[in-house]
Amino acid sequence: MTNHQDAPAPEQRALIVVDVQNDFCEGGSMGVDGGSATAGEISALIADSADRYGAIVATRDYHIDPGAHFPNDPDFIDTWPVHCKVGTTGAEFHPNLDLHSVEEVFSKGAYTAAYSGFEGASADDTSLADWLRARGITSVDIVGIATDHCVRATALDAAREGFDTTILLDYTVGVAASSIDTALEQLRGEGVALDGRPGAAAGVAR
Numbered sequence: 003m004t005n006h007q008d009a010p011a012p013e014q015r016a017l018i019v020v021d022v023q024n025d026f027c028e029g030g031s032m033g034v035d036g037g038s039a040t041a042g043e044i045s046a047l048i049a050d051s052a053d054r055y056g057a058i059v060a061t062r063d064y065h066i067d068p069g070a071h072f073p074n075d076p077d078f079i080d081t082w083p084v085h086c087k088v089g090t091t092g093a094e095f096h097p098n099l100d101l102h103s104v105e106e107v108f109s110k111g112a113y114t115a116a117y118s119g120f121e122g123a124s125a126d127d128t129s130l131a132d133w134l135r136a137r138g139i140t141s142v143d144i145v146g147i148a149t150d151h152c153v154r155a156t157a158l159d160a161a162r163e164g165f166d167t168t169i170l171l172d173y174t175v176g177v178a179a180s181s182i183d184t185a186l187e188q189l190r191g192e193g194v195a196l197d198g199r200p201g202a203a204a205g206v207a208r
């Protein structure tokens with residue numbers, strides 16, 4: 003007898019940590035208030051749930067020359083100040099994020115804007131979806147920065163790729179209340195489960 007409501011076995015579930023990088027935390031070029039605290043909370047989640055996940059991975063925005071992603075006059079909606087350039091401190095993971103249990107890192111956006119971690123690839127050029135499938139992962143929990151941008155895009159792609167997808171909102175932080183609301187509405191419509199509550203949105207430092 004099977005019951006499709008059963009939670010997947012831990013070995014079939016992965017945690018995806020999205021873009022917890024210095025430039026997206028306080029003091030970074032696009033610092034989101036609450037980013038550094040969220041990084042610490044994600045580390046606590048990882049420490050508490052070692053037997054909950056079959057794999058833990060991280061994504062990072064990792065730009066070389068992403069063209070129109072970095073215009074002279076960014077609108078903070080579709081275009082942004084320079085951030086997460088390869089080789090800079092801003093591109094590094096925030097020090098509050100404990101990387102010991104992170105098995106693989108998926109980098110995105112070398113020459114173009116890339117919001118979804120599913121646009122990323124590992125060092126040996128494996129896509130996130132292929133990497134997860136190769137390990138028998140069917141279900142993903144998503145955390146990180148920012149709820150209304152890269153977390154949103156990663157979750158939408160995860161659902162489209164056929165993964166049973168949940169965003170753990172207590173472990174996300176977003177840029178703006180209005181765009182968080184819009185994102186959550188869209189995510190629900192696309193079948194993404196939302197667990198917890200979105201953090202207060204305090205905007206990106208300009």
Ligand SMILES: [Zn+2]
Pocket residue numbers: 063065071085086111115116
């Ligand atoms: Zn970017």
